[in-house]
Amino acid sequence: MAAPGVRPPGRSAPARYRVRMASLAAVPNPAPPGAPTGLRERKKQRTRDALVDAAHRLFLSQGYAATTVDEIAAAVDVSQRTFFRYFANKEEAALAVLADAEEYFVGRLRARPAAENPLTAMRAAICESWRDLSAAHAHGGRGVTAALELLQLIESTPTLLAAHLRRSADQERRVVEILAAREGLDPAVDLRPRLLAAVFGAVIRSAHLAWSAERTDPDSQASRDDGPEAMIALIERHLDQLAPALTGDWRR
Amino acid sequence: MAAPGVRPPGRSAPARYRVRMASLAAVPNPAPPGAPTGLRERKKQRTRDALVDAAHRLFLSQGYAATTVDEIAAAVDVSQRTFFRYFANKEEAALAVLADAEEYFVGRLRARPAAENPLTAMRAAICESWRDLSAAHAHGGRGVTAALELLQLIESTPTLLAAHLRRSADQERRVVEILAAREGLDPAVDLRPRLLAAVFGAVIRSAHLAWSAERTDPDSQASRDDGPEAMIALIERHLDQLAPALTGDWRR
DNA sequence: GAGATTATGTCAGCTGCTGACAACTGGCAA
DNA sequence: TTGCCAGTTGTCAGCAGCTGACATAATCTC
Structure with missing residues (x-):
């Protein structure tokens, strides 16, 4: 009490x-192998x-x-x-759902075939995660709406945003390790795993922001209720813009 | 008391x-124009x-x-x-120096010629900032050492890291606006300013980490005392690795 | 069912942070 | 110089986040 x-x-x-x-908290890990019941x-x-x-x-x-x-x-x-x-603190309770989602993503990434090139693997893992997770707790689309609300809450609460970004940094470190292991590289020597993880994280965050903004905007075509495909499409669009953003002159 | x-x-x-x-706090703003004295x-x-x-x-x-x-x-x-x-809080006091540095960077970025392509402008602004700032409070290299210590303190203190990342997110938003204004784009429509800012932020952070790690490592060639050129070189190396990290298969 | 484990409640206490008000100090004009 | 105004600071009181220590109650193991 x-x-x-x-x-x-x-x-x-x-x-x-x-x-x-x-x-919200449940994640489609049907039954963790050696789960003590x-x-x-x-x-x-x-x-x-x-x-x-x-x-x-x-x-x-x-x-x-x-x-x-x-x-x-x-x-x-x-x-x-x-x-x-x-x-450990108030923030952790607020972000627990995201922590579960990140866990799931890591699992998906590990499961990608080793032959795949790293960027493709990340791309696939993210899409699978969104699809599976929103299917998991989709009690009539509530899953996606809840995610939207949470993202907006985070974005509008400095403390939460800070905690969230810190968590993301941790996640990034894990991804670096996975990528390095996949390709048999030492991340301290070869910068590419770290850079890819960082860039990917930035893209995801950027997509989150865009998604959240698009759904809040009243005169936007995007409905608050359409499935994870919208988010996946957004992520793809961001990834496609990556190269153009980095090279040459922007004016046309 | x-x-x-x-x-x-x-x-x-x-x-x-x-x-x-x-x-530490002083920044080479020799005399703010209309400074009330x-x-x-x-x-x-x-x-x-x-x-x-x-x-x-x-x-x-x-x-x-x-x-x-x-x-x-x-x-x-x-x-x-x-x-x-x-x-506003304990963190702000710890990160005040960085806030000043970011302010300086923004000034440098704004001062870049409009004809320059965006990536080049960012690259130049960052290098200038490091050079100028470490020259400013270099009482025998103490400036760089202090920066190193601060970065390590941040990285090893979860609360500080969170606050720092939040600040970086704010900074990123400002950079997006500057880039968009430079190129006459609407950041809500064209993703490139946001992506470039995000990627650049990620690269800088990655370089900070690498720098900090390199200087802590006892059997590294890098001395704790050499100037900002080391950091600038690191940033350049990271930027050069960006494209290779994003394209194709990593194995050779 | 007894004893070992483990989760929970209670209590006391520190630290970060804030509003309200009173006291002080520098800036400025009569 | 004097005296008022505005901005700065100190003091006080208090809430909320978080933690260690200890007692109690709930499970687990045999």
Whole structure:
């Protein structure tokens, strides 16, 4: 329960949220091979999902800064201290969904055939990820809408943006390692893995921004509800513009 | 002075630091045209510089997290409240030097001839910035060493890294606007300014990392003390690797 | 079912950060 | 010089994020 004496005795947010949790957090990892299915583990996963879900909902309705950790914890009927045992900080709860998505992407990238050239592999892995993930929690397209909302929340909240970018940097490092291993290169010597990862990350972020902006714009053709194909198309368009952006004179 | 009752009555850090302040914060803007030279303004600038300087020193010697805002304020003989009137938060004090450098870079970029192609302009602006800035506070190379230390501090402090990346994102947005204006493009339509800015930012960051790593490595040829040419060379090398990283198969 | 593990709650406390108000200081004009 | 105005600073009080320590309650193992 909330920190003693901070909130009035009658809690504002009742603890009935254990119902539709994990609508966002779940990822199509059907059954992790050696997953311990003990009651303990399941319970832990449930409260974790519930926390992510409650946080997401509160952040979107009241704003990130205006939402207290106490509130989130209370919404799940858990002590504040417990919240911090699941997440290192408030941001982590907000970005947990993205963390899962990145995990999935890494899996996809590792699964690409080694013969493929690196850029193609990245391109394919990203597209697969978007397709699979939005199919996974598409309860009538809600998955994509939720992603949109989250991206906008992040972009409009300095603290969250900072945390998100830091996470992205970590992710980039992992990608560098994967690419280097694939091609049998030492990333400290050969700059190409690092550069490709960095550029790719930049393109993804740029696509996110464009997507988010396009969907917010009222007189845009893009509907808020069309599937992941829109995002995939955007990413492709960005990737295609990459070379022209880097070479020669822009004027025509 | 420090928050009441938190620190022992006899302050630990004496307030004698008004001496060599601004060794880091100063930027070669010889004399801002319409700079109001009132005593008030000068005093403000002095305490600001002193705060930046004290923060830098304390962060490097004790670590970022272990350094209290109270300590920094006490070192300059100023109240904690005053510290927060100069900086929105602890990070801002740590990254103030970089903010100045970015400001300088923007100025350089704006000054590039309009006929130049965008990539060339960025390349030139970055090189000029490094050269000028390290010349400016090179009291025997200390400028570059200080930059190195700061970069490493940032890279090894998650909070700082996050704040730094967020700042970089802001900077990127400014660069996008400048590029778009230069070429007479609407960045919402034409992706190239955004992509070039993003890619360039990624390359710079990658070069920073490499530089920092190279200088930490004990058995590297790079000395900790050679000038900005080393960094410039690194950036050039990264930029040259950009195209190869994006095209075709990496194996030879 | 007993004992070892592990998750949770409670308590106390530090640190970052902010609003409000009072006291001071430099700038400026009468 | 005097005296007012505006901008700067210090003090106080307080919230919110986060953590260590310890006790308790829930699972797991045998």
